[in-house]
Amino acid sequence: xxxxxxSQPLAMTASETATKSSTVPxxxxxxxxxxxxxxxxxxxxxxxxxxGSKCVxxxxxxxxxxxxxxRSAFYDVLKSREIxxxxxxxxxxxxxxxxxxxxxxxxxxxxxxxxxxxxFQLKLLGNLTRKKAKDxxxxxxxxxxxxxxxxxxxxxxxxxxxxxxxxTCAYFAxxxxxxxxxxxxxxxxxxxxxxxxxxxxxxxxxxxWGGLARYMARNYGVKVKSYNISHxxxxxxxxxxxxxxxxxxxxxxxxDYRNISGEFDVFVSVGMLEHVxxxxxxVLGSVVDRCLSKDGMALVHSIGRNVPELMSAWxxxxxxxxxxxxxxREMMDIVEPCNFSVLDIENLRLHYAETLRHxxxxxxxxxxxxxxxxxEQFVRAWRLYLSGSIAAFLVGSLQLFQMxxxxxxxxxxxxTREHLYPMSDQI
Amino acid sequence: xxxxxxSQPLAMTASETATKSSTVPxxxxxxxxxxxxxxxxxxxxxxxxxxGSKCVxxxxxxxxxxxxxxRSAFYDVLKSREIxxxxxxxxxxxxxxxxxxxxxxxxxxxxxxxxxxxxFQLKLLGNLTRKKAKDxxxxxxxxxxxxxxxxxxxxxxxxxxxxxxxxTCAYFAxxxxxxxxxxxxxxxxxxxxxxxxxxxxxxxxxxxWGGLARYMARNYGVKVKSYNISHxxxxxxxxxxxxxxxxxxxxxxxxDYRNISGEFDVFVSVGMLEHVxxxxxxVLGSVVDRCLSKDGMALVHSIGRNVPELMSAWxxxxxxxxxxxxxxREMMDIVEPCNFSVLDIENLRLHYAETLRHxxxxxxxxxxxxxxxxxEQFVRAWRLYLSGSIAAFLVGSLQLFQMxxxxxxxxxxxxTREHLYPMSDQI
Numbered sequence: 001x002x003x004x005x006x007s008q009p010l011a012m013t014a015s016e017t018a019t020k021s022s023t024v025p026x027x028x029x030x031x032x033x034x035x036x037x038x039x040x041x042x043x044x045x046x047x048x049x050x051x052g053s054k055c056v057x058x059x060x061x062x063x064x065x066x067x068x069x070x071r072s073a074f075y076d077v078l079k080s081r082e083i084x085x086x087x088x089x090x091x092x093x094x095x096x097x098x099x100x101x102x103x104x105x106x107x108x109x110x111x112x113x114x115x116x117x118x119x120f121q122l123k124l125l126g127n128l129t130r131k132k133a134k135d136x137x138x139x140x141x142x143x144x145x146x147x148x149x150x151x152x153x154x155x156x157x158x159x160x161x162x163x164x165x166x167x168t169c170a171y172f173a174x175x176x177x178x179x180x181x182x183x184x185x186x187x188x189x190x191x192x193x194x195x196x197x198x199x200x201x202x203x204x205x206x207x208x209w210g211g212l213a214r215y216m217a218r219n220y221g222v223k224v225k226s227y228n229i230s231h232x233x234x235x236x237x238x239x240x241x242x243x244x245x246x247x248x249x250x251x252x253x254x255x256d257y258r259n260i261s262g263e264f265d266v267f268v269s270v271g272m273l274e275h276v277x278x279x280x281x282x283v284l285g286s287v288v289d290r291c292l293s294k295d296g297m298a299l300v301h302s303i304g305r306n307v308p309e310l311m312s313a314w315x316x317x318x319x320x321x322x323x324x325x326x327x328x329r330e331m332m333d334i335v336e337p338c339n340f341s342v343l344d345i346e347n348l349r350l351h352y353a354e355t356l357r358h359x360x361x362x363x364x365x366x367x368x369x370x371x372x373x374x375x376e377q378f379v380r381a382w383r384l385y386l387s388g389s390i391a392a393f394l395v396g397s398l399q400l401f402q403m404x405x406x407x408x409x410x411x412x413x414x415x416t417r418e419h420l421y422p423m424s425d426q427i
Numbered sequence: 428x429x430x431x432x433x434s435q436p437l438a439m440t441a442s443e444t445a446t447k448s449s450t451v452p453x454x455x456x457x458x459x460x461x462x463x464x465x466x467x468x469x470x471x472x473x474x475x476x477x478x479g480s481k482c483v484x485x486x487x488x489x490x491x492x493x494x495x496x497x498r499s500a501f502y503d504v505l506k507s508r509e510i511x512x513x514x515x516x517x518x519x520x521x522x523x524x525x526x527x528x529x530x531x532x533x534x535x536x537x538x539x540x541x542x543x544x545x546x547f548q549l550k551l552l553g554n555l556t557r558k559k560a561k562d563x564x565x566x567x568x569x570x571x572x573x574x575x576x577x578x579x580x581x582x583x584x585x586x587x588x589x590x591x592x593x594x595t596c597a598y599f600a601x602x603x604x605x606x607x608x609x610x611x612x613x614x615x616x617x618x619x620x621x622x623x624x625x626x627x628x629x630x631x632x633x634x635x636w637g638g639l640a641r642y643m644a645r646n647y648g649v650k651v652k653s654y655n656i657s658h659x660x661x662x663x664x665x666x667x668x669x670x671x672x673x674x675x676x677x678x679x680x681x682x683d684y685r686n687i688s689g690e691f692d693v694f695v696s697v698g699m700l701e702h703v704x705x706x707x708x709x710v711l712g713s714v715v716d717r718c719l720s721k722d723g724m725a726l727v728h729s730i731g732r733n734v735p736e737l738m739s740a741w742x743x744x745x746x747x748x749x750x751x752x753x754x755x756r757e758m759m760d761i762v763e764p765c766n767f768s769v770l771d772i773e774n775l776r777l778h779y780a781e782t783l784r785h786x787x788x789x790x791x792x793x794x795x796x797x798x799x800x801x802x803e804q805f806v807r808a809w810r811l812y813l814s815g816s817i818a819a820f821l822v823g824s825l826q827l828f829q830m831x832x833x834x835x836x837x838x839x840x841x842x843t844r845e846h847l848y849p850m851s852d853q854i
């Protein structure tokens with residue numbers, strides 16, 4: 001697995017490194033550094049070049065410094081911004097001195113302001129020229145999901161919560177919750193939104209390591225069928241259900257959500273929509289329409305956006321192929337064609353920043369283990385991915401939407417949301 | 428006012444009534460009745476014709492009967508469905524025996540099912556051929572709003588809640604609330620969603636009789652500027668603020684929301700969006716963008732739809748010219764272009780059905796007074812409008828959305844919605 005990852009070209013030959021690194025920056029180099037700073041919206045950072053010289057933030061002092069350890073790293077950033085930065089940070093030719101999350105927040109913020117001034121045409125061009133991941137066809141999805149989720153359960157065990165292996169936004173009903181408590185609170189929040197009753201049948205699209213399904217079965221006495229196309233996750237989920245004595249209540253199925261069959265009282269999908277691709281939202285809606293009982297309740301939980309935007313090119317290329325976080329408008333493609341009625345949308349953006357902070361802290365503690373499983377480049381890439389995600393939620397470029405919906409004709413709906421609050425102390 | 432209303436043609440001459448009513452239905456008439464029943468999706472109702480003969484619901488017995496008192500009423504319904512029914516019910520040539528709300532639910536339900544089978548082209552044609560009300564330009568809005576809201580405060584006093592004259596969806600935090608309690612709970616719910624703090628400045632777009640502004644000033648110690656283009660409402664609101672000693676905290680301004688100026692901590696609009704017209708949602712968003720402080724909170728409360736659909740032609744013609752209830756997708760035109768972040772959307776559909784039930788009960792109690800202010804035709808038209816609205820919310824053809832949003836960069840947002848619950852007993 002690790003070697004497959006390394007084989008992806010982080011383009012710089014050994015000779016290049018040798019020659020370019022030793023070169024003193026030319027006046028053209030320095031002009032281009034200034035240009036890059038301008039394009040990036042003049043972020044409050046210092047830039048250190050490969051000879052040790054600095055391009056200092058003019059309204060300084062800056063709190064963070066980006067160091068280009070060789071010229072080619074600089075040119076890669078100039079050439080293909082996000083991918084250049086991501087890849088060269090990963091291979092160590094870019095270093096950030098200071099606080100990586102804060103640095104990324106500063107970059108995103110100034111980039112956002114610069115983008116506001118960028119013409120619509122330029123943005124469109126950027127989106128059109130993006131090299132595409134595999135489409136989320138049945139086969140494409142399998143390949144895209146395998147890339148990320150089949151890295152080995154052992155790897156994820158190092159930094160996710162220890163109870164339920166939830167790789168989605170937690171719910172910090174109280175700010176001092178541990179990640180274990182916050183993930184339990186998230187599952188509880190979802191169950192309450194769905195008004196689960198003992199004996200009901202639930203179908204889950206995209207179940208990760210199956211924690212939510214087991215939580216529902218254990219705490220609400222429901223029967224759950226959970227679909228997932230990640231082989232490693234399904235194997236883990238089945239084992240855990242066995243150990244916890246829930247095998248007769250929870251069934252994990254290694255199959256695509258498009259192949260869901262049967263009728264259920266509840267449909268739930270937490271953290272799958274990001275991988276569905278917006279061209280498939282209608283299909284997802286028709287799956288819910290096909291499988292939901294007359295007065296059934298449904299919940300979709302997904303990373304989202306305030307305005308449509310592609311995933312960071314680097315994240316899409318190296319971390320999450322085929323991923324796309326939708327706007328609320330785009331999510332309406334799931335519900336509108338089937339005349340579903342949206343009952344509730346909650347934005348949990350800052351909960352995801354907090355969740356990621358917990359993950360990153362554990363990840364950093366376990367860096368040596370990650371290095372022994374993969375290599376230094378992988379360690380740095382995932383540190384960047386987790387840090388960048390914190391920054392994206394903090395500056396508001398990513399959102400987290402929980403949407404509850406039901407059939408338009410269903411009058412058996414909760415009148416208020418009082419039943420969701422408060423979260424119990426026992427979480 | 429009343430005479431202006433009467434002057435609108437409810438086309439039937441006296442001679443027509445005399446000749447047609449006495450005519451025995453022909454075989455063509457009977458064939459057309461069957462056709463109408465088929466087009467309407469075969470609703471579970473009996474139809475009584477002008478000679479007393481009945482066309483009985485085939486899967487009967489039906490609980491409700493629609494009586495055509497003359498042939499022309501029948502032909503008007505056949506010709507221009509909603510308008511025909513509304514106008515001829517109003518002038519008394521159509522009578523509904525049984526329960527009017529239940530009857531309308533049955534009609535809407537079967538119509539909805541029939542529409543699902545109707546081709547997209549046919550629906551589009553229906554929408555395109557609709558005669559338009561005045562556009563919601565500055566002048567057009569004034570004329571449209573005058574038509575409905577300037578019927579005289581005395582009229583609305585007869586059937587709205589007696590405390591705050593709220594002509595928008597109430598919030599039945601408990602099912603046994605009186606309409607006065609439920610309207611207070613609605614205002615409290617809105618204030619909590621907006622996290623009002625003493626000393627803050629609030630701008631309100633569309634304030635009705637000003638009840639919410641006074642509630643906010645009295646209970647939260649904020650300063651409110653409220654805009655409204657209905658002259659009668661503004662006069663009433665100002666008098667009430669004076670009487671309640673709130674004149675230095677609340678300012679009512681007779682002007683269009685597009686002319687709002689200044690900067691405010693909070694933007695609120697309850698029940699105005701229905702009259703804004705979807706071509707103006709971006710304008711509304713830019714007004715919020717212009718007037719909202721850096722970390723300000725905003726709330727828009729509006730009747731809505733699950734899928735795009737024009738307002739009932741009769742409601743639009745006789746009751747609410749220029750009105751349009753948006754889908755969530757369409758509401759995104761308010762927030763997306765300005766990079767606002769949606770924090771919360773709540774659907775209060777069944778609360779509006781309940782609110783309307785309270786209004787209709789009081790309206791029916793005061794029928795004689797309404798008749799003396801206007802005439803029988805007006806009494807029947809408004810009975811139909813209130814009953815039809817109950818039915819529309821009950822069958823799910825109308826929704827009620829409360830949307831909270833803020834700037835995308837604002838991190839000073841509530842982490843949970845626990846502060847909204849429970850509603851105090853003192854309401």
